[in-house]
Amino acid sequence: MVTALDINTSRERARAWAAASVVPDPEVPCVNVEELGILRSVDVVDGVAIAKVTPTYSGCPAVLAIELAIEAALLDAGFEARIERVFSPAWTTDWITPRGREKLKAYGIAPPVDGTSSRMELFGETRVSCPRCDSQQTEKLSEFGSTACKAQFRCLDCGEPFDYFKCL
């Protein structure tokens, strides 16, 4: 039986999710925390919104800023807020949503190539398409780019250097 209380709770939860999920990633502001897959859940218990957030990397310097921004967004929406940092299961780039991947590409960042089991092996090659011209003729310049989650590539057809969001 669905009670009025249940409906109320799920409505509140949806409202809290809507508020929290649109917080942008400070380092890759074209995507928000939902599209990046780092906002794991939002629950509302006795008027307190509890958001579970997972870091992309152990040393991600943005994680505290992200948590504070989510807390602020929930407060703005009229909730008391609590942020919980969760580590398990570990974040993976597979959690980036299809919409997030599209936005990354439009922003000039090649989204992670998924399903390549050799992706992290020693001397493993990753085929990355250029986010500008879709050419497969690209080369890796460096394993690490502007942040730990990205590598630097260059397109051999259009000549454009670009960031690649690494598989993790």
Next chain:
Amino acid sequence: MASNSELIDVLVTLGDDHLILGHRLSQWCGHAPMLEEDLSMPNMALDLIGQARNLYSYAADLEGRGRTEDDFAYLRSDREYRNCLMVERPNGDFAHTMLRQLYFAAFMKPFWERVAAGSDDRLASYAAKAVKEVSYHVRHAGEWVVRLGDGTEHSAARMREAVDALHPYTDELFTVTQPMRKAIEKGIIPDPKDIKDDWMVTINLVFNQAFLAVPEVAFPQQGGREGLHTESLGHLLSELQYMQRAYPGLSW
């Protein structure tokens, strides 16, 4: 709490390896041979320091005496640090730095893989993240060792010098302290001897492509696990801990 004391010791020892190596890598920031490496090394340093923070925070929680990760990092003397000697070695040239990274990462990757499947849930959750990060460190450092070893006569000579200088420090990665023995028995961490083969496979794979030989080591260098360090660690800590020592209790 007594039963936790061994795990606390293991967490701090691991944390020390990661903090000190992370600090060493961060010293390259602004000095790397090219812009790409100026980004790579601080990024790897961030991974290592992030892992150290997780480990210290866990140790602080288990200890339950109100200490935090910062107390472990900033307020212990060199004799209290338990890192292996290799990670405190001065950076030397780029060949030294990349070889040291390969030696360490090639050990940590199979280590974290087993911890992730181990009996301590919280440590396993940190390990599951770390194993992904360290995989990139192995690849990055491995590619550089090959590039330099199979490069010019000059770069190959530098790489061989690095092997001679650093290989004697690799034994200490495989030593087992009393608290580690307990953690191994509880299935929290693997016995290092069980990952030696994995480590050797990685090193041989890289060395074969880099035209490098694994040297015979007559005198393995160790002591860090008992707090007996080289003079380099004191200099490193004086830089790392300067702010907290000069302004005790300072916070941002």
